[in-house]
Amino acid sequence: MRIAVFAGDGIGPEVTAEAVRVLEALNIDGLELVEGDVGGAAYRKHGHPLPQQTLDIARSADAVLFGAVGDFSLDHLERALRPEQAVLGLRKELGLFANLRPATVFKGLEDLSTLRPEVSGKIDLLIVRELNGDVYFGEKGTRTLEDGRRQGWDMMSYAEDEVRRIAHAGFKAAQGRSKKLCSVDKANVLETSQLWRDVVIEVSAEYPDVELTHMYVDNAAMQLVKNPGAFDVIVTGNLFGDILSDQASMCVGSIGLLASASLAEGTFGLYEPIHGSAPDIAGKGLANPMATILSAAMLLRHSFGLEAEAARIEAAVAAALADGIKGGDLGGSAGTKEIGDAVLARL
Amino acid sequence: MRIAVFAGDGIGPEVTAEAVRVLEALNIDGLELVEGDVGGAAYRKHGHPLPQQTLDIARSADAVLFGAVGDFSLDHLERALRPEQAVLGLRKELGLFANLRPATVFKGLEDLSTLRPEVSGKIDLLIVRELNGDVYFGEKGTRTLEDGRRQGWDMMSYAEDEVRRIAHAGFKAAQGRSKKLCSVDKANVLETSQLWRDVVIEVSAEYPDVELTHMYVDNAAMQLVKNPGAFDVIVTGNLFGDILSDQASMCVGSIGLLASASLAEGTFGLYEPIHGSAPDIAGKGLANPMATILSAAMLLRHSFGLEAEAARIEAAVAAALADGIKGGDLGGSAGTKEIGDAVLARL
Ligand SMILES: CC(C)[C@H](C(=O)O)[C@@H](O)C(=O)O
Ligand SMILES: CC(C)[C@H](C(=O)O)[C@@H](O)C(=O)O
Numbered sequence: 084m085r086i087a088v089f090a091g092d093g094i095g096p097e098v099t100a101e102a103v104r105v106l107e108a109l110n111i112d113g114l115e116l117v118e119g120d121v122g123g124a125a126y127r128k129h130g131h132p133l134p135q136q137t138l139d140i141a142r143s144a145d146a147v148l149f150g151a152v153g154d155f156s157l158d159h160l161e162r163a164l165r166p167e168q169a170v171l172g173l174r175k176e177l178g179l180f181a182n183l184r185p186a187t188v189f190k191g192l193e194d195l196s197t198l199r200p201e202v203s204g205k206i207d208l209l210i211v212r213e214l215n216g217d218v219y220f221g222e223k224g225t226r227t228l229e230d231g232r233r234q235g236w237d238m239m240s241y242a243e244d245e246v247r248r249i250a251h252a253g254f255k256a257a258q259g260r261s262k263k264l265c266s267v268d269k270a271n272v273l274e275t276s277q278l279w280r281d282v283v284i285e286v287s288a289e290y291p292d293v294e295l296t297h298m299y300v301d302n303a304a305m306q307l308v309k310n311p312g313a314f315d316v317i318v319t320g321n322l323f324g325d326i327l328s329d330q331a332s333m334c335v336g337s338i339g340l341l342a343s344a345s346l347a348e349g350t351f352g353l354y355e356p357i358h359g360s361a362p363d364i365a366g367k368g369l370a371n372p373m374a375t376i377l378s379a380a381m382l383l384r385h386s387f388g389l390e391a392e393a394a395r396i397e398a399a400v401a402a403a404l405a406d407g408i409k410g411g412d413l414g415g416s417a418g419t420k421e422i423g424d425a426v427l428a429r430l
Numbered sequence: 431m432r433i434a435v436f437a438g439d440g441i442g443p444e445v446t447a448e449a450v451r452v453l454e455a456l457n458i459d460g461l462e463l464v465e466g467d468v469g470g471a472a473y474r475k476h477g478h479p480l481p482q483q484t485l486d487i488a489r490s491a492d493a494v495l496f497g498a499v500g501d502f503s504l505d506h507l508e509r510a511l512r513p514e515q516a517v518l519g520l521r522k523e524l525g526l527f528a529n530l531r532p533a534t535v536f537k538g539l540e541d542l543s544t545l546r547p548e549v550s551g552k553i554d555l556l557i558v559r560e561l562n563g564d565v566y567f568g569e570k571g572t573r574t575l576e577d578g579r580r581q582g583w584d585m586m587s588y589a590e591d592e593v594r595r596i597a598h599a600g601f602k603a604a605q606g607r608s609k610k611l612c613s614v615d616k617a618n619v620l621e622t623s624q625l626w627r628d629v630v631i632e633v634s635a636e637y638p639d640v641e642l643t644h645m646y647v648d649n650a651a652m653q654l655v656k657n658p659g660a661f662d663v664i665v666t667g668n669l670f671g672d673i674l675s676d677q678a679s680m681c682v683g684s685i686g687l688l689a690s691a692s693l694a695e696g697t698f699g700l701y702e703p704i705h706g707s708a709p710d711i712a713g714k715g716l717a718n719p720m721a722t723i724l725s726a727a728m729l730l731r732h733s734f735g736l737e738a739e740a741a742r743i744e745a746a747v748a749a750a751l752a753d754g755i756k757g758g759d760l761g762g763s764a765g766t767k768e769i770g771d772a773v774l775a776r777l
Contacts, residue, residue, distance in 0.1 A: 167618050197655055202544045218565070218586055223621040233590045235625030239565055240583035242575060269669075271514050274570040278582025301676040304651070308544055308680035322616075326673055329648040333655040 087144035089121040093360025094370035095150025101372035101423030122152025122166035132169040146386035149355035179345035181252040182212040184328040196336030205312025212324025213249040246282040253318030254290040267319035339371035339412035342378035354378040371410030399429040434491035436468040440707025441717035442497025448719035448770030469499025469513035479516040493733035496702035526692035528599040529559040533678040543683030552659025559671025560596040593629040600665030601637040614666035686718035686759035689725035701725040718757030746776040
């Protein structure tokens with residue numbers, strides 16, 4: 084059981100260090116950790132945000148624990164060399180096609196949301212976002228039209244097998260929750276969405292126990308404001324998933340607590356907090372490592388089937404929160420290491 | 431001054447009728463109203479949601495007052511015949527490239543939002559959405575790949591002139607407000623967005639008094655939850671504008687009050703409430719006509735330069751609200767006609 088640890092930029096190294104301490108404290112037999120460079124940190128060392136040796140480390144591992152990437156001081160670089168491109172590269176190279184983004188409000192933390200507590204308190208949803216297709220990975224470019232005008236273009240597409248495998252991921256997730264799946268598309272405008280909808284309906288025949296609904300993306304963005312508690316599992320494409328999952332996360336009001344998994348076929352996966360590299364507080368010991376610690380829990384559960392260990396971590400985090408151990412992002416004053424200690428003490 | 435009135439489906443005819451009463455009550459010299467069929471209603475009568483004679487009426491007019499389209503019982507039709515396609519057809523055929531969607535919380539109505547009142551009370555923003563390009567109007571289709579898989583595809587693109595004219599609309603709108611323009615794109619992934627960003631920056635040279643910022647669409651969806659009051663004018667493409675403008679509208683909490691304008695080059699424009707055809711309450715006299723009445727005010731201002739008359743309508747609506755005249759959507763009990771009467775009485 085080999086875990087590649089890619090700490091990345093900004094607060095990445097700090098928060099990842101705490102998650103590693105938690106993993107090590109569990110004394111799991113045969114667990115091995117190996118570090119790799121990614122993002123701006125990798126660019127500075129190797130001239131590329133996702134160097135070959137990092138990819139090799141990932142491929143030699145059974146799972147990746149990821150911190151964060153992003154570094155404003157590298158924004159002048161051409162797009163392919165910017166830190167965030169490492170994220171896209173890892174997703175494509177490792178076949179990470181299913182992004183699971185749970186958004187749940189922790190009991191007692193309803194007040195962190197900008198939504199009224201009676202609305203935010205009901206949020207308990209999971210967004211299953213396709214990560215390997217859509218307009219993200221189609222052909223794209225800038226061209227000069229015959230009449231001399233510049234045009235930027237990107238091909239959006241989904242093939243049926245791409246939709247089928249993420250639909251299965253969505254239905255399976257729904258089976259493990261309250262058996263309601265909402266597929267989000269824009270089938271009134273996009274052919275890509277029409278195919279998406281057709282294939283999701285085909286796949287639904289294999290999951291008669293799951294209730295499938297369809298919603299246009301603009302309406303989904305509205306319903307996430309009006310009544311996010313009505314959603315259980317949402318399955319959607321790469322672009323709509325990018326927008327809706329960030330919207331849903333912010334509805335929770337505590338992105339310092341939200342973990343995510345990006346899964347390949349089989350058990351391989353990459354696990355990361357949904358927050359960014361937060362350069363403004365990097366290196367100050369202020370970042371909340373809970374989301375990364377919870378990502379490590381997701382890793383143990385999804386990639387290694389270590390349900391008991393995953394649950395131990397989650398319980399320890401919940402206990403620390405219940406005892407009032409809160410980072411600055413949650414209105415508390417606990418620092419990175421203090422939070423790590425608190426979770427370790429409650430393991 | 432000729433206004434084409436396209437009432438459409440569901441509650442469209444009821445709410446439009448009240449707006450027409452308000453327009454007529456102003457006794458504007460030379461104002462002429464002419465009706466046309468659109469949406470499901472047009473399909474039933476003429477076999478097409480946007481018949482040629484409707485387009486002709488629009489072209490013969492100086493502005494269009496639009497109700498709503500949408501009819502679930504026609505969902506089985508091929509996409510090109512479904513009521514909503516009339517909206518896309520009108521936008522393209524009439525060159526309506528700039529969609530102005532104001533989202534403002536009326537004083538005293540902060541509680542209608544699911545956001546906390548201290549957050550919703552600060553919402554006063556305008557989304558300027560491009561309506562004639564992007565993945566909406568590119569080539570699209572479904573094809574069978576060489577290996578036999580079905581694929582749905584849609585071409586996303588923007589040419590520089592398309593971006594330039596909507597950028598000008600955004601900067602001009604910002605000049606008339608607090609001189610802050612936020613351009614929303616996904617330039618870290620899309621070439622279309624990179625060109626968008628480059629051109630918006632070029633155009634900004636002509637508006638040195640406006641402060642321009644850029645934001646990725648996923649972050650914009652988050653910030654609209656976290657602190658919508660921080661936005662003033664947002665300019666964005668067709669697809670992102672579809673999602674963000676609906677999200678912003680729902681943050682206001684009273685979509686029965688929100689009007690919108692879709693403008694062509696020059697003074698021609700189409701004006702409509704942002705709510706839909708609400709088939710569940712259609713024909714019952716329950717729909718709130720205020721958004722349509724406010725759309726008529728936008729029409730007088732933008733297409734005819736009748737600022738005083740527009741302001742009179744807006745003041746009358748505000749006065750009716752202040753006097754507690756509220757539709758069911760606002761938690762009140764006033765019906766369509768009662769609200770129309772109340773606004774007329776306060777003109
Ligand atoms: C960094 C960026 C390319 C990425 C995306 O758009 O997928 C990010 O927003 C995310 O959601 O992980
Ligand atoms: C009906 C639909 C095609 C339309 C759109 O996506 O533009 C609608 O959602 C809107 O925003 O006016």
